[in-house]
Amino acid sequence: MASSEITLPSGAKVTLKDPALLRVKDRKAVMRAGDKEEGDLGKALALGDAVVAMLVEAWDFDLIIPSVKMSSLDELEIKDYDALVEATQEAQKALFPSLSKNDTNEADPKADTGNSNG
Numbered sequence: 001m002a003s004s005e006i007t008l009p010s011g012a013k014v015t016l017k018d019p020a021l022l023r024v025k026d027r028k029a030v031m032r033a034g035d036k037e038e039g040d041l042g043k044a045l046a047l048g049d050a051v052v053a054m055l056v057e058a059w060d061f062d063l064i065i066p067s068v069k070m071s072s073l074d075e076l077e078i079k080d081y082d083a084l085v086e087a088t089q090e091a092q093k094a095l096f097p098s099l100s101k102n103d104t105n106e107a108d109p110k111a112d113t114g115n116s117n118g
Helices: 024-035 039-055 070-075 078-087 089-095 103-107
Strands: 004-007 013-016 056-059
Touching: 013 078, 024 039, 024 089, 039 056, 039 070, 039 078, 039 089, 078 089
Parallel strands: none
Antiparallel strands: 004 013, 013 056
């Protein structure tokens, strides 16, 4: 599969890398981004930004792409940022397949918390 182009709510075009091209080094880079932050919210935001930055190959904005300058994401309109995060959901599943909800892990949880001291 090849790169894909999406149009954001503002009309800007963004070229995203095919998630099938992601490698273990990409997963590690995303995880390292989360390690730099404190608290669950900070980690979640950093992970989301790292995935977006990893996938954006080009865009129409008069800003440096986020893989080169992460703070460019902070300059986007909220609706464009949210659309980018939504467009990268498949890549998040590719990077962290065991964290995605599916029939197997929903039906067979790893721990029974009802009797954990017993």
